[in-house]
Amino acid sequence: MAKLKGRPPKERKQEKFVGFFVTKVQYFVIQQKAAKAGVNISDYMRQAAVNAQVKMKWTEEERGMVKQLIGMAGDIHRMVEVAEREGATQAALLFVSHRGVMDSIINTLCHDR
Template sequence: MMKRAKKIEFRVTHTEYFIIQNKALKSGNSISEFLRNTALDYPLTYKLTEDEILAYRQLSQYADNFRRIGNLFKLGDTTGVKEACIETTKLIRNHLNKLK
């Protein structure tokens, strides 16, 4: 990647500054990254928060559990299906209780 050596400055109102700053924060980028990506029509990269990363990990765990349940159905293991469903249900309920 080439070194960024040139600097561009422009004036904005107080309100415009806060709007730009807010949009940059929401996208997880610095103001410079946000303005550069917007001006050059680059896709805005979104940086996940720690809470969002945790939520995706939990969803991945649920997906694994449901995949196992599907495999048990294919094998005809109804006892295993019941146990896996109960385990997955408890896991989901525990995480939902944290939101209360």
């Protein structure tokens, strides 16, 4: 009887297929990163999917904080106008009233990101 030829079976069989679409630019970037890592695209994507950390989207509370910061942009603009009209001292007093709120919101949004 003849001996079977061919590639030996893999140690660990890949059982599930996960596919997704990417743009040509994304594919090129993935291809370059895989080549730099010295692996093929499948191995690169498998390692990236298993080992990567995914950043969570902002919660409703965090989105509210961003909206609050955006709302403060108008106040900052008003501070500039006050500084031009009445001097930097008045503008500094207005800024002090918003500084603590802005700092706490920014620190909350930037924590663990």
